[in-house]
Amino acid sequence: MAISFYKYQGTGNDFVMVDNRKHVFPAEDEALVKHLCDRRKGIGADGLILLQDHPDYDFEMVYYNADGRVGSMCGNGGRCTVRFARQLGVIEDVAYFLAADGEHQASIEREQIHLKMNDVKEVEQIGEDYYLNTGSPHYVRFVEDVQNLDVYEEGRAIRYNERFKEVGTNVNFVQRLSDNEIFVRTYERGVEDETLSCGTGVTACALVASLKGMQSPVKVKVLGGELQVAFEQNEDGSFKHIYLVGPAKQVFTGSIPIQ
Numbered sequence: 001m002a003i004s005f006y007k008y009q010g011t012g013n014d015f016v017m018v019d020n021r022k023h024v025f026p027a028e029d030e031a032l033v034k035h036l037c038d039r040r041k042g043i044g045a046d047g048l049i050l051l052q053d054h055p056d057y058d059f060e061m062v063y064y065n066a067d068g069r070v071g072s073m074c075g076n077g078g079r080c081t082v083r084f085a086r087q088l089g090v091i092e093d094v095a096y097f098l099a100a101d102g103e104h105q106a107s108i109e110r111e112q113i114h115l116k117m118n119d120v121k122e123v124e125q126i127g128e129d130y131y132l133n134t135g136s137p138h139y140v141r142f143v144e145d146v147q148n149l150d151v152y153e154e155g156r157a158i159r160y161n162e163r164f165k166e167v168g169t170n171v172n173f174v175q176r177l178s179d180n181e182i183f184v185r186t187y188e189r190g191v192e193d194e195t196l197s198c199g200t201g202v203t204a205c206a207l208v209a210s211l212k213g214m215q216s217p218v219k220v221k222v223l224g225g226e227l228q229v230a231f232e233q234n235e236d237g238s239f240k241h242i243y244l245v246g247p248a249k250q251v252f253t254g255s256i257p258i259q
Contacts, residue, residue, distance in 0.1 A: 001258055005036075005043065007251040008084060010076035010113075012196025012224020014251070016043050017084045020050040020062075030068030032258060037066040043256060046188070046195050049077050051084055058091050060098045065190025073101040073135025075199020075244045079113035082106045083248040101135040117203055117242040123211065130208045134242075137169045138204035142212075146175035146183050151194045155187025172201045174209070181219040182209050196224030199244050203229050207239050217245075 003025060006017040016036050018025050026032060027050060036042045047065055054060040061081045065071040078099060085091045086108055093108045106115045117134060124131045130140040139158055143149055155171035158164065168189035175183045184205045186198035206218035206229035217230040227246040231239050 002255045003258055004253070004255045006084060006087075006253045007043065007045070008080035008248060009224075009251055010079050010197065010199065010248045011222055011227055011246055013074075013076035013198065014045045015074075015077050015080050016045045016048040017080065018048065018050050019084075019088060021053045021059075023052070025050060026258070027062065027064075032068075033064045034066065034068035036256065037064075037068075043254075046191050047071060047074060047077060049074075049081055049084075051081055051088070051090070054098050057098045057103065058095050059085050061100075063100060067190050067192065069190065071100065071190055072137075073099050073118075073200055075115060075117065075135065075201075075203055076197055076246070076248070078104060078106070078115050078199065079244070079246060079248040082108065082113050082115065083250070087250065099135070111247050112245055113248050115199075115244045117200075117244055120207060120239040120242065123208065123237065130204075130211070131169070132204050132207065134200045134203040134207070136200040137164075137167070138201050139164070139169050139171045140174060140205050140208045141172070142174050142176065142208075144175065146173050146185050149173055149185065151185045151187055155194065156192075159187060159189055159192075170198060170201050172198070172205050174205045176209070176212075176214075177221065180214060180217075181221065182206070182214075183221040185223065194223075197222040197227070199227070199246075202227050203242060203244050207231060207242070210239075211237075 050062040186201040231242040
């Protein structure tokens with residue numbers, strides 16, 4: 001048996017996309033998902049995404065980490081899924097869909113996908129660092145020179161420390177570039193390595209930057225390109241009307257045999 005797939009990327013965060021509206025993909029097979037995401041023996045990706053029908057939404061997005069396990073919300077993956085749904089004719093330029101953290105809406109404006117993220121009710125400060133959930137858990141640390149930081153070693157140390165080792169957390173390192181721009185590098189759980197971009201991580205870092213005086217919208221540089229995060233902050237320190245804005249592009253299509 002062979003399955004058709006599509007490869008998409010959003011600022012370098014890449015995904016194997018499968019149209020699973022007929023439920024032909026063996027989603028319970030963790031080893032298969034891990035194999036497909038393997039960059040040497042499979043297709044190669046940071047994660048795999050199934051687009052599925054849902055009676056109450058335009059579609060459902062089911063995201064798997066590269067380790068084969070079901071993941072939490074993926075912002076770059078969400079934008080890629082919206083572009084994929086447009087290509088399949090599932091939507092036109094507006095989408096209402098279901099993901100791991102609940103419902104989302106998005107709009108396509110030429111090359112940019114505007115993805116509405118869930119509200120963030122709490123930001124925890126841990127010493128000079130921060131911890132919050134933007135659909136996925138994120139640890140945020142501001143540094144002076146993020147370009148020359150060993151993100152793998154320092155990120156892994158936090159991800160596997162006593163507090164986070166059981167459930168895991170994504171770890172972001174942020175450098176302030178100007179009054180409205182930051183540079184973010186992220187160690188992602190599930191991938192267990194640095195990725196070129198992390199949408200929920202970029203969102204978390206922009207919100208933390210606002211706590212340090214930065215105004216919406218915040219421009220974000222990542223190794224894979226540029227994103228933007230717009231938001232409103234409530235008087236109690238929580239956030240609403242959060243939008244992750246950036247490109248999502250198809251890279252190639254193909255088919256691969258599975259057992």
